[in-house]
Amino acid sequence: MSLPKPVMRGLLAKRLRFHLPIAFSLAIVAAVAFKFGVTEPRKKAYADFYKNYDSVKEFNAMREAGIFESVRPSVK
Amino acid sequence: MLLKGKNRRSSLLANTTRIKCASSYWLLLFVRAEVSDTVDMSRPMYCDRLDIPLPDKPYRDVLTDAEESLKQKEKGPWSQLSREEKIALYRLSFCQTYAEMKKPTGEWKTVIGGIFFFVGFTGLVVWWQRIYVYPPRPRTFDPEWQAMQLQRMLDMRVNPIQGFSAKWDYEKGQWK
Numbered sequence: 001m002s003l004p005k006p007v008m009r010g011l012l013a014k015r016l017r018f019h020l021p022i023a024f025s026l027a028i029v030a031a032v033a034f035k036f037g038v039t040e041p042r043k044k045a046y047a048d049f050y051k052n053y054d055s056v057k058e059f060n061a062m063r064e065a066g067i068f069e070s071v072r073p074s075v076k
Numbered sequence: 077m078l079l080k081g082k083n084r085r086s087s088l089l090a091n092t093t094r095i096k097c098a099s100s101y102w103l104l105l106f107v108r109a110e111v112s113d114t115v116d117m118s119r120p121m122y123c124d125r126l127d128i129p130l131p132d133k134p135y136r137d138v139l140t141d142a143e144e145s146l147k148q149k150e151k152g153p154w155s156q157l158s159r160e161e162k163i164a165l166y167r168l169s170f171c172q173t174y175a176e177m178k179k180p181t182g183e184w185k186t187v188i189g190g191i192f193f194f195v196g197f198t199g200l201v202v203w204w205q206r207i208y209v210y211p212p213r214p215r216t217f218d219p220e221w222q223a224m225q226l227q228r229m230l231d232m233r234v235n236p237i238q239g240f241s242a243k244w245d246y247e248k249g250q251w252k
Binding site: 042045046049058061062065066067 | 228231232233236237238242246
């Protein structure tokens, strides 16, 4: 009937010592993955779109399609 | 339980509580058909609970003579108790064992069955509503209208960088 005395102290510290490094590294991995999976491609997509963007041409295309109320399609 | 004269009339009422009142008229209307045992809740009570392994009092505390003598024998060395005596002593202190408390009840079948039944009933209600309650279908749901809507979205260049219009090839007039 002589069981060893169970551990009574330091239980939270032990749990934190194990789980905190894992938590922090997972958080950092998530942040890095988001940066290189989402934000960098998005910045590149925007840069590529506006590199050769002719706003006047786009405007005239939209005008001919007839979506504006202030400028009607050109009379041709 | 014998029903007295005035109780027989009120036996049709379901579980009305007794109202202690000076007027016996109300007593006639609200007397219970069966009088249950009152429990003194100010004293320690026995309970079968998984999270209370040692209840406030033993299950049986008024013992017969045979049980009294068994309790006396319990004061000696326990190796002299037979298996049946040990079990009898346990049953004096406790009503149910942990195994009996934790026995599965099969309640989940009733719960799942009830869920399916009421979901099905709700389906019937929704079906009836679709026939008798819903207003006429908006014209914006017609395929022709949807096609016109899609064309207008492309003309407006909705989300041209990463979204909707980015997937449309404007030179060829088709999806990329």
